[in-house]
Amino acid sequence: MFEGLTEEAASEIRQRLDSVRAEGCRIGFAVESGSRAWGFPSPDSDFDCRFVYVRPVRQHLEFRPRRDVIEFPIVGDIDTGGWDLRKALLLALKGNAVIVEWLKSPLVYEEEPDFRDRLSRLLEEIMQPQRVARHYAGLLREHAPERDLKEVKLKRFLYAVRPAVALQWMSDRDFSALPPMNMLECLEGASVPQNVRDEILRLIALKKTSREMGEVSLPSCLRHFVAQTDADYAGLGSRFKADGDDEAARFAAAELFYRLEVERT
Structure with missing residues (x-):
């Protein structure tokens, strides 16, 4: 997958991602975050796998709302966690840089074809530098x-x-x-x-x-x-001053993107 990733770590991360899919979720992408992706790892740096997932329509109809994050216990040097696409988009609208950093990570564990391209085009539209x-x-x-x-x-x-x-x-x-x-x-x-x-x-x-x-x-x-x-x-x-009309347009674009991605799941 990328230099420094051991087969043991790769196998553990694959198992965790497979367990997310077993819940019915679709994984848009899973990437390395943290110091390895930032360009300044240590010999003992963790593997920080971060992913974005989409829940199927049926889970949106459940009475009890599900959490918007999926987290796994840190075991050894493996740290894995993901955000629901809705959470990622809401934070992007507020200017949180995390999702765009994940999107730009050069170290990729897996990705759905075209998902990062679709999301990248949306973020260019809705994120304000x-x-x-x-x-x-x-x-x-x-x-x-x-x-x-x-x-x-x-x-x-x-x-x-x-x-x-x-x-x-x-x-x-x-x-x-x-x-x-x-x-x-x-x-x-x-x-x-x-x-x-x-x-x-x-x-x-x-x-x-x-x-x-x-x-x-x-x-x-x-x-x-x-x-x-x-x-x-x-x-x-x-x-910087906010523009109310622009805010509404950006929110509508994010909402439409989210709805279409849920319908794909």
Whole structure:
């Protein structure tokens, strides 16, 4: 399937996906998320399989509503979970970047022919990059280290660097496009100072040879880049205004897509 995936892990993930289908659900796609897909895995990184599923019409007619997520216990290094398509679309309308990141993942476990293409065309229509930028600004604020910290967990710090780079990539394009999922690809297209770029690449190379929870000393240029980006985009929500008519049109497009996909199941 992809480099680094063991046959044991692949078999376990296949069994889990098969159990979802046994419930009558259709799986649109299943991909790798997390650090492996972002481009900075560790030797002991988990396999984070994420999938989007569609329930059949008959389950929508049940009196007791079903959960909109399917989760499996984390066993060893295998973490598997999925979202109902309805949940994915509702979050996409709000600007949550997760579903578009899954869609862009280069590491695919399985997919239904044409499903990702259909969903991609819809997301281009209904997702507003400005709202996605707010999502990344929130991630940056959540993971940014305190200013006076000299050493941090490498994994957590890269979780702050990733949205900072994504915001710069989007800002370079006037917040009119959605960034790549892979941070190396995103970094390539972002106007980041060369010394900051070099330090990011150094930390990524370090993470690929160290354990998940290893600590690292932060160079001042990188600490400043993350802190300044956090400050620059903290009030991002006030810069963009919603259009009521556009909101209704985007919701209607998502609703139609969802109904058609349910009818296919």
